[in-house]
Amino acid sequence: MDFGNSIFLWGLPLVLLPLLLHxxxxxxxxxVQFSTLLFFVxxxxxxxxxxxxxEIILLILxxxxxxxxxxxxxxxxxxxxxxxxxxxxxxxIILDDSMSMQSRLPSGGTTFDFAQSKAEEILSSLSGDDGxxxxxxxxxxxxxxxxxxxxxxxxxxxxxxxATAGSLGAAVQTAIEQLRKAPGVNREIYILSDFKKSGKPSxxxxxxxxxxxxxxxxxxxxSEDNLSVDNVTIDSTPKVxxxxxIIPFKVVNHGKNPRDVRVELEIDGREMQTxxxxxxxxxxxxxxxxxxxxxxxxxNGSVKIDDDNISLDDRAYFSFNxxxxxxxxxxxxxxxxxxxxxxxxxLAINPVKNQPAYGISTESADITxxxxxxxxxxxxxxxxxxxxxxAAKAEIIKNFxxxxxxxxxxxxxxxxxxxxxxxARATGNEKSAIYxxxxxxxxxxxxxxxxxxxxxxxxxxxxxxxxxxxxxxxxSSGKTLARVDxxxxxxxxxAGRGKWLAAAFDLRRDFSNWPLLKSFPVVTAAxxxxxxxxxxxxxxxxxxxxxxxxxxxxxxxxxxxxxxEISQANGKTVFTENWLPGIIFFSGxxxxxxxxxxxxxxxxxxxxxxxxxxDFFNAPVTLLDSSSDLARQAEKLRKGMELxxxxxxxxxxxxxxxxxxxxxxxxMIAELKQKIRGRAK
Amino acid sequence: xARNQFKYLPPETLDSLKxxxxxxxxxxxxxxxxxxxxxxxxxSSEFAxxxxxxxxxGIKYIDWxxxxxxxxxxxxxxxxxxxxxxxxxxDKSGSMGMPEKSAPVKFNYACYLAAAFxxxxxxQRDAVGFFAYDREVSEVAECKCxxxxxxxxxxxxxxxxxxxxxxxxxxxKLIAERIPKRSLVIIFSDFFDHNPDFIKSLHHLTFKKxxxxxxxxxxxxxxxxxYKGLIEFEDIETGRMLALESEACREHFxxxxxxxNAQLKNFCDSQKIxxxxxxxxxxxxxxxxxxxxxxxxxx
Numbered sequence: 001m002d003f004g005n006s007i008f009l010w011g012l013p014l015v016l017l018p019l020l021l022h023x024x025x026x027x028x029x030x031x032v033q034f035s036t037l038l039f040f041v042x043x044x045x046x047x048x049x050x051x052x053x054x055e056i057i058l059l060i061l062x063x064x065x066x067x068x069x070x071x072x073x074x075x076x077x078x079x080x081x082x083x084x085x086x087x088x089x090x091x092x093i094i095l096d097d098s099m100s101m102q103s104r105l106p107s108g109g110t111t112f113d114f115a116q117s118k119a120e121e122i123l124s125s126l127s128g129d130d131g132x133x134x135x136x137x138x139x140x141x142x143x144x145x146x147x148x149x150x151x152x153x154x155x156x157x158x159x160x161x162x163a164t165a166g167s168l169g170a171a172v173q174t175a176i177e178q179l180r181k182a183p184g185v186n187r188e189i190y191i192l193s194d195f196k197k198s199g200k201p202s203x204x205x206x207x208x209x210x211x212x213x214x215x216x217x218x219x220x221x222x223s224e225d226n227l228s229v230d231n232v233t234i235d236s237t238p239k240v241x242x243x244x245x246i247i248p249f250k251v252v253n254h255g256k257n258p259r260d261v262r263v264e265l266e267i268d269g270r271e272m273q274t275x276x277x278x279x280x281x282x283x284x285x286x287x288x289x290x291x292x293x294x295x296x297x298x299x300n301g302s303v304k305i306d307d308d309n310i311s312l313d314d315r316a317y318f319s320f321n322x323x324x325x326x327x328x329x330x331x332x333x334x335x336x337x338x339x340x341x342x343x344x345x346x347l348a349i350n351p352v353k354n355q356p357a358y359g360i361s362t363e364s365a366d367i368t369x370x371x372x373x374x375x376x377x378x379x380x381x382x383x384x385x386x387x388x389x390x391a392a393k394a395e396i397i398k399n400f401x402x403x404x405x406x407x408x409x410x411x412x413x414x415x416x417x418x419x420x421x422x423x424a425r426a427t428g429n430e431k432s433a434i435y436x437x438x439x440x441x442x443x444x445x446x447x448x449x450x451x452x453x454x455x456x457x458x459x460x461x462x463x464x465x466x467x468x469x470x471x472x473x474x475x476s477s478g479k480t481l482a483r484v485d486x487x488x489x490x491x492x493x494x495a496g497r498g499k500w501l502a503a504a505f506d507l508r509r510d511f512s513n514w515p516l517l518k519s520f521p522v523v524t525a526a527x528x529x530x531x532x533x534x535x536x537x538x539x540x541x542x543x544x545x546x547x548x549x550x551x552x553x554x555x556x557x558x559x560x561x562x563x564x565e566i567s568q569a570n571g572k573t574v575f576t577e578n579w580l581p582g583i584i585f586f587s588g589x590x591x592x593x594x595x596x597x598x599x600x601x602x603x604x605x606x607x608x609x610x611x612x613x614x615d616f617f618n619a620p621v622t623l624l625d626s627s628s629d630l631a632r633q634a635e636k637l638r639k640g641m642e643l644x645x646x647x648x649x650x651x652x653x654x655x656x657x658x659x660x661x662x663x664x665x666x667x668m669i670a671e672l673k674q675k676i677r678g679r680a681k
Numbered sequence: 682x683a684r685n686q687f688k689y690l691p692p693e694t695l696d697s698l699k700x701x702x703x704x705x706x707x708x709x710x711x712x713x714x715x716x717x718x719x720x721x722x723x724x725s726s727e728f729a730x731x732x733x734x735x736x737x738x739g740i741k742y743i744d745w746x747x748x749x750x751x752x753x754x755x756x757x758x759x760x761x762x763x764x765x766x767x768x769x770x771x772d773k774s775g776s777m778g779m780p781e782k783s784a785p786v787k788f789n790y791a792c793y794l795a796a797a798f799x800x801x802x803x804x805q806r807d808a809v810g811f812f813a814y815d816r817e818v819s820e821v822a823e824c825k826c827x828x829x830x831x832x833x834x835x836x837x838x839x840x841x842x843x844x845x846x847x848x849x850x851x852x853x854k855l856i857a858e859r860i861p862k863r864s865l866v867i868i869f870s871d872f873f874d875h876n877p878d879f880i881k882s883l884h885h886l887t888f889k890k891x892x893x894x895x896x897x898x899x900x901x902x903x904x905x906x907x908y909k910g911l912i913e914f915e916d917i918e919t920g921r922m923l924a925l926e927s928e929a930c931r932e933h934f935x936x937x938x939x940x941x942n943a944q945l946k947n948f949c950d951s952q953k954i955x956x957x958x959x960x961x962x963x964x965x966x967x968x969x970x971x972x973x974x975x976x977x978x979x980x
Contacts, residue, residue: 051926
């Protein structure tokens with residue numbers, strides 16, 4: 001409550017004037033002893049009461065009228081907040097630039113465009129000495145509190161939508177920090193957002209700590225009908241020419257109405273396939289494209305849907321590399337004079353020399369020739385050794401594993417636990433030996449575990465007669481792919497970005513009769529396929545997340561046509577401009593490319609109602625009306641509501657009532673006087 | 682009687698009562714010879730008629746002069762005159778004590794009147810009895826014509842103070858039981874009673890063939906209602922309060938009072954009861970004289 005002309009408040013004692021006059025001229029009641037009350041009617045006393053009540057009402061009316069007049073003259077304001085007139089105002093605008101702000105308004109534009117125009121209205125309400133700041137919900141840099149409003153307007157106009165979710169809590173915290181340092185007494189935070197239900201903080205945001213801070217929210221209600229495409233996750237197995245690549249996708253309908261949508265597979269900018277998908281309200285539909293690459297090389301593509309509302313989530317990107325075949329390097333110790341341990345393997349996966357079958361091509365090498373260059377284009381390194389491997393070779397293998405290659409190790413008849421121990425040490429598994437002693441095993445058959453259980457249906461697996469195995473130590477971080485009578489036969493360990501498959505059996509007939517059985521070529525080919533890891537240096541990321549890179553001079557380009565030089569800071573190379581969905585190609589970095597996906601939570605556009613918006617905060621907030629000018633609303637809220645008009649209106653009303661009651665009283669008195677006059681005559 | 686001896690019988694009253702005689706309108710019974718006609722015929726100075734002698738009549742009543750002229754026996758009849766038994770009834774309820782600024786209190790005024798009547802009766806050698814009542818019959822004086830009785834009664838009047846509620850109906854009923862038939866009963870009261878049927882108690886008196894005279898004593902405040910503004914009226918008998926705009930209720934007050942009195946008058950007329958309203962602002966001697974002259978003119 002505030003007063004424009006507080007000097008008039010000195011007139012408040014005048015309110016007592018009618019009371020004093022009333023007391024001064026009050027009719028005294030005379031008590032008279034009378035012989036009987038027989039000739040008086042009880043109801044006549046209501047006349048006296050009525051007059052008395054009338055006089056009291058008139059007294060109250062007159063006092064109220066004087067009070068209203070004084071308050072009207074003193075220009076009383078009613079304020080929801082304690083706004084100090086004349087003191088500086090610091091206004092922080094938090095603009096929601098998350099993906100959901102792309103939703104369409106009934107007028108046609110996006111909520112983000114509308115929010116931008118509304119933010120400008122707020123800025124126009126500030127005077128020259130007032131401070132303003134712009135904070136973007138996505139975390140993109142805005143403008144810190146400044147007196148230069150044009151800079152804020154410029155930043156506001158150049159702000160663009162992102163495919164991120166953003167953090168309202170972080171934005172509010174930033175605003176509080178800026179306001180705490182600001183000199184202005186009046187502190188205001190304006191939040192222009194669609195206030196999605198998915199974005200509601202688990203605990204109410206604390207703004208009470210900042211004294212004299214007012215929070216104004218402008219909830220923007222866009223269309224809640226939205227479709228998004230999701231789950232385009234292609235398996236990591238090496239892709240080869242003419243081998244089908246499964247591209248799964250899921251279309252999610254976030255709206256309440258069922259939709260029919262056309263889904264399009266786009267590869268390298270060309271439409272390859274389409275699907276028509278029906279999705280019920282608030283549900284999803286999954287399907288897949290099957291793409292058969294005809295040439296080797298990188299394939300960049302996307303699964304795209306047609307949707308009128310948010311477009312940033314209408315496309316899911318993917319990228320994979322098509323190789324000519326799976327390259328397997330078979331390494332053994334040729335100097336040992338033993339027969340080729342890979343004989344049966346080579347026979348199984350490459351029956352015709354120099355003509356790869358199953359898309360697998362093999363190459364043989366001696367352990368002494370093992371070098372980084374030899375492993376450069378290899379997917380799988382198969383080792384069959386008996387003597388312990390030296391540390392230098394183990395380091396080469398570790399690098400191979402770090403780059404996503406797969407190591408497949410087999411024992412020989414005279415292998416020892418130390419044969420592959422150097423690799424275990426190089427990959428950080430030195431405390432636990434993988435292999436132990438070779439022990440006899442008189443069992444038959446083999447049982448494959450997940451994800452190789454389909455092998456169990458193959459013929460002649462039960463005909464395998466085991467003679468001995470080199471015992472394996474199962475790792476807690478790894479998994480056992482096959483067992484015989486409880487004994488692990490095949491282990492899978494993660495090493496670097498690649499994996500290490502360790503077999504307890506050899507590939508000749510020293511350990512079993514398996515190489516002679518029909519199941520052997522099928523299983524080995526399938527195992528090679530399973531073992532072949534994707535050596536591509538790609539990452540999948542959600543928009544808004546930073547991408548950590550390694551490299552001195554890294555540059556990047558994006559599928560949406562933007563090239564950035566990425567500079568190093570604090571010894572780290574970080575890509576921070578991950579705002580839009582697409583494929584980001586890096587050069588000079590350890591990562592070749594990144595697939596940036598939109599934040600899936602932003603696709604759900606269900607919005608909070610006004611009551612829920614208020615629950616976002618632990619202090620009272622004022623909701624602004626998007627349909628009227630925000631500058632006017634802000635000014636009105638700052639100044640408060642002037643009540644003079646209301647007081648004057650009430651005064652007139654009371655004056656009319658006083659006139660009526662006074663007239664009634666005058667009539668009453670006149671009636672009495674007439675009676676007196678009649679009696680006198 | 683020594684002058685200035687009694688409060689309610691001042692010398693000027695005695696002077697004004699010198700030439701006044703109160704004669705009973707109807708037949709009255711009394712033990713002594715007096716002004717009043719008696720229902721019994723006998724010896725007296727007033728000749729009534731002649732009647733033929735019939736055996737059994739006392740021969741001493743035969744008029745021998747007439748026998749000498751007519752040779753027939755006639756009996757000479759005279760109207761017997763007797764003294765009057767009169768009773769003064771005085772209402773001493775609270776309403777009679779209503780204070781009045783410029784005139785005597787109604788009760789005092791009634792006492793003056795009662796004293797005057799008593800004196801008048803005494804002068805005529807009529808027997809006078811006295812009752813005072815409010816809620817009950819509180820004062821009783823036997824009906825006697827002696828001087829000492831008059832003096833005692835006048836003394837008792839002086840000591841009476843009005844107050845308390847009234848129950849005229851019941852009191853009049855009780856008094857009527859004690860009054861002999863064919864008496865003169867004079868009642869001084871304002872006749873304001875909360876039980877409007879009290880007046881019917883007068884039937885007991887008229888049934889005994891008593892001559893009843895009602896003097897309604899009112900003061901100016903009751904007759905003129907001079908109040909102005911907001912007045913809180915207190916019922917002097919019950920203490921009940923009523924705040925009223927005096928101007929607003931005046932008209933109704935007069936209407937109600939006149940209507941009440943009219944009912945009383947009608948009843949009195951129907952019962953051949955004399956009803957007279959007196960106001961305390963008028964000197965009671967004058968009021969009394971006016972009443973007697975009016976009464977004389979009537980009969």
